[in-house]
Amino acid sequence: xxSLLETAANPENLRRVAIDPVSRVEGHGKxxxxxxxxxxxxxxxxxxxxxxxxxxxxxxxxxxxVPVMVQRLCGICPVSHHLAASKALxxxxxxxxxxxxxxxxxxxxxxxxxxxxxxxHFFHLCSPDxxxxxxxxxxxRNIVGxxxxxxxxxxxxxxxxxxxQEVIRHTAGKRVHGTGSVPxxxxxxxxxxxxxxxxxxxxxxxxxxxxxxxxxKELHHKNPELYNSFGAFRANYMSMVGFDGSxxxxxxxxxxxxxxxxxxxxxxxxxxxxxxxxxxxKNWSYMKxxxxxxxxxxxxxxxxxxxxxxxxxxxxxxxxxEIERREFMAYSGVMPMHAxxxxxxxxxxxxxxxxxxxxxLLHDDDITGSDLIATGERCFEGVGVIxxxxxxxxxxxxxxxxxxxxxxxxxxxxxxxxQAMNEAVRRxxxxxxxxxxxxxxxxxxxxxxxxxxxxxxxCATHALGKMPLEIEVLNEAGERLSSLSRxxxxxxx
Amino acid sequence: MSQNKQAxxxxxxxxxxxxxxxxxxxxxxxxxxxxxxxxFNPEFKPHGSCKLCTVKANGRQTASCxxxxxxxxxxxxxxxxxxxxxxxxxQMLFVEGxxxxxxxxxxxxxxxxxxxxELNMMSPHFDQFFPDRPxxxxxxxxxxxxxxxxxxxxxxxxxxxxxGKNVFALSGRGIKSHLIVxxxxxxxxxxxxxxxDKAAHVCPVGVILKKRVGFTVPIGSRSFxxxxxxxxxxxxxxxx
Ligand code: SF4
Ligand code: FES
Numbered sequence: 070x071x072s073l074l075e076t077a078a079n080p081e082n083l084r085r086v087a088i089d090p091v092s093r094v095e096g097h098g099k100x101x102x103x104x105x106x107x108x109x110x111x112x113x114x115x116x117x118x119x120x121x122x123x124x125x126x127x128x129x130x131x132x133x134x135v136p137v138m139v140q141r142l143c144g145i146c147p148v149s150h151h152l153a154a155s156k157a158l159x160x161x162x163x164x165x166x167x168x169x170x171x172x173x174x175x176x177x178x179x180x181x182x183x184x185x186x187x188x189x190h191f192f193h194l195c196s197p198d199x200x201x202x203x204x205x206x207x208x209x210r211n212i213v214g215x216x217x218x219x220x221x222x223x224x225x226x227x228x229x230x231x232x233x234q235e236v237i238r239h240t241a242g243k244r245v246h247g248t249g250s251v252p253x254x255x256x257x258x259x260x261x262x263x264x265x266x267x268x269x270x271x272x273x274x275x276x277x278x279x280x281x282x283x284x285x286k287e288l289h290h291k292n293p294e295l296y297n298s299f300g301a302f303r304a305n306y307m308s309m310v311g312f313d314g315s316x317x318x319x320x321x322x323x324x325x326x327x328x329x330x331x332x333x334x335x336x337x338x339x340x341x342x343x344x345x346x347x348x349x350x351k352n353w354s355y356m357k358x359x360x361x362x363x364x365x366x367x368x369x370x371x372x373x374x375x376x377x378x379x380x381x382x383x384x385x386x387x388x389x390x391e392i393e394r395r396e397f398m399a400y401s402g403v404m405p406m407h408a409x410x411x412x413x414x415x416x417x418x419x420x421x422x423x424x425x426x427x428x429x430l431l432h433d434d435d436i437t438g439s440d441l442i443a444t445g446e447r448c449f450e451g452v453g454v455i456x457x458x459x460x461x462x463x464x465x466x467x468x469x470x471x472x473x474x475x476x477x478x479x480x481x482x483x484x485x486x487x488q489a490m491n492e493a494v495r496r497x498x499x500x501x502x503x504x505x506x507x508x509x510x511x512x513x514x515x516x517x518x519x520x521x522x523x524x525x526x527x528c529a530t531h532a533l534g535k536m537p538l539e540i541e542v543l544n545e546a547g548e549r550l551s552s553l554s555r556x557x558x559x560x561x562x
Numbered sequence: 563m564s565q566n567k568q569a570x571x572x573x574x575x576x577x578x579x580x581x582x583x584x585x586x587x588x589x590x591x592x593x594x595x596x597x598x599x600x601x602f603n604p605e606f607k608p609h610g611s612c613k614l615c616t617v618k619a620n621g622r623q624t625a626s627c628x629x630x631x632x633x634x635x636x637x638x639x640x641x642x643x644x645x646x647x648x649x650x651x652x653q654m655l656f657v658e659g660x661x662x663x664x665x666x667x668x669x670x671x672x673x674x675x676x677x678x679x680e681l682n683m684m685s686p687h688f689d690q691f692f693p694d695r696p697x698x699x700x701x702x703x704x705x706x707x708x709x710x711x712x713x714x715x716x717x718x719x720x721x722x723x724x725x726g727k728n729v730f731a732l733s734g735r736g737i738k739s740h741l742i743v744x745x746x747x748x749x750x751x752x753x754x755x756x757x758x759d760k761a762a763h764v765c766p767v768g769v770i771l772k773k774r775v776g777f778t779v780p781i782g783s784r785s786f787x788x789x790x791x792x793x794x795x796x797x798x799x800x801x802x
Contacts, residue, residue, distance in 0.1 A: 129696055129697065131697065131705055131773070133774055133776030134776060136777075242781045251778060252776075256777055
């Protein structure tokens with residue numbers, strides 16, 4: 070598949086602008102832009118330096134180690150990998166149905182992760198752009214600036230995140246690299262004091278999450294032109310939905326829709342994902358490009374994550390989030406919302422759903438139960454899927470008769486969104502950069518588009534409000550004629 | 563000196579009584595004092611190989627697991643100098659094998675890890691060797707993960723001296739030393755090893771592991787999560 074602005078016709082005559090790293094995203098990404106002498110955009114690419122050594126590394130290791138080992142993949146959302154791997158291994162140990170305690174503890178852990186991740190993303194990484202403006206003063210456009218101007222917003226962000234981390238700590242045993250989920254179940258439930266500690270704060274978390282939805286919603290209503298069109302492109306979308314069609318981030322079946330919202334497939338058992346999805350390799354990116362087999366490489370790419378999930382489900386089971394979902398759907402009208410900035414709104418609806426779900430689970434006696442592990446007939450292959458904060462996460466393993474892993478395949482959320490993120494930056498480059506003198510503010514528009522997807526670039530480097538930038542003017546032979554670089558504080562050299 | 567007055571030595575200034583035939587570490591343990599050690603296990607004859615238990619006895623360095631005390635001997639153990647050396651020994655053990663504590667199922671029950679915590683080892687310091695050591699998963703009930711072997715020979719001693727089987731042996735010299743399984747194929751499945759063997763329960767680190775147990779006991783509820791190794795009597799026995 071090749072899209073508009075993916076590859077310039079004559080790159081050797083063009084000026085190259087690199088945004089490296091893209092700041093305020095998780096991990097390390099880089100955008101390169103090729104411009105001609107009239108500043109016309111010819112090529113835009115988002116590159117991601119993704120760590121894929123894990124699939125090889127895990128081969129030959131005993132399967133019960135995997136849910137813990139796999140968290141080394143990524144320090145950003147280790148719980149998602151922990152749970153997706155556990156689900157794949159449930160299939161291997163033949164645990165078709167978990168005990169109620171195990172299932173609910175895992176859900177609690179997962180929704181804790183959703184809450185903390187969505188809070189971090191919105192409050193720390195994105196609110197500076199949304200509240201101050203995309204080309205506002207770069208020295209203020211960060212969480213420190215937010216803390217000065219909107220101290221209450223910053224405080225809530227911090228406390229929501231902290232609460233989510235506490236949920237993780239109590240269910241997984243540790244805040245990072247937890248071991249709570251094991252093949253076939255969990256190794257601990259909640260003690261009554263642990264549950265009570267979380268219950269104390271949960272109502273506040275629900276209320277703040279609700280207000281966060283209102284905050285994003287208002288931004289859309291205040292400036293619909295920007296929010297509806299910024300980097301917008303039409304795309305298919307996919308997610309796991311609950312067996313009853315509800316928004317379920319922990320378990321269910323796969324559903325995809327086309328850009329008009331029509332169902333492409335539904336109710337697919339994720340054990341069969343290889344029949345649906347294929348991955349394309351491109352020579353300019355480390356990250357593969359997955360697509361739906363039925364539609365082929367050109368048309369089959371799709372979007373995952375909050376924007377897909379909230380529009381893909383039939384309803385949300387918790388009342389406050391369901392009210393917000395309906396309003397969201399009414400706002401976008403008959404056609405699905407495709408605008409990348411819609412991700413923020415959908416993400417906050419999910420955060421509210423996560424808070425409400427945690428509240429319900431904390432009132433369920435099963436979470437303090439003692440029946441933790443289920444077993445069954447041993448199998449040799451298993452797939453686990455979870456809706457991670459950033460989107461669908463697929464873990465697939467094969468195990469030999471000696472219990473060692475012989476094959477591992479992972480498709481992480483950011484990989485599903487690879488083509489979609491590239492589309493978004495190309496639209497923004499066309500909408501805002503084309504023909505203009507490049508400024509920091511304009512380049513930040515590109516970053517805003519990337520950030521909307523909350524890409525996790527599998528590496529912990531995360532520069533706060535810092536966007537080193539390099540512009541190179543190349544001659545026809547690709548030699549550097551002159552260059553301009555800009556440091557994090559905005560000084561040019 | 564009266565006949566029945568028990569002989570004693572001092573350990574870091576504390577008086578430690580001892581009986582005929584006891585080593586320094588045995589007497590110290592009996593008196594509730596901790597001297598770091600790895601290849602020593604009170605149930606087995608000392609091996610004297612890891613040198614973690616090194617102390618200064620009357621000014622001379624010696625392995626406290628093999629050295630017997632003398633009456634009035636002045637033994638120093640918990641000193642900056644000796645602990646620095648112990649830390650360096652630990653760091654070498656860490657880099658020689660593949661020890662990834664965050665994903666190791668023995669974490670919290672591992673003597674190497676607990677001793678490293680005890681001695682404030684903050685980093686491996688030396689360059690990692692990253693040896694390539696495939697696991698032996700051939701046995702239906704037990705797994706051997708050679709990546710973590712510290713060559714303490716406890717399994718060798720247990721199999722030979724208690725089980726009467728000779729399932730394990732140390733082979734090679736110096737940096738090339740490694741643990742082998744005494745079978746033509748080199749595989750545990752082709753020996754008479756069983757889970758009832760003493761050798762199945764003595765490994766101070768995470769080499770000899772019962773299969774499919776993994777993380778069933780949560781982190782936080784393991785031997786050394788509750789108390790540091792210095793406050794856990796006979797950890798090898800308890801950790802088994
Ligand atoms: S396997 Fe364990 S008990 Fe045997 S020598 Fe290695 S570390 Fe010691
Ligand atoms: S414990 Fe004495 S040398 Fe190992």
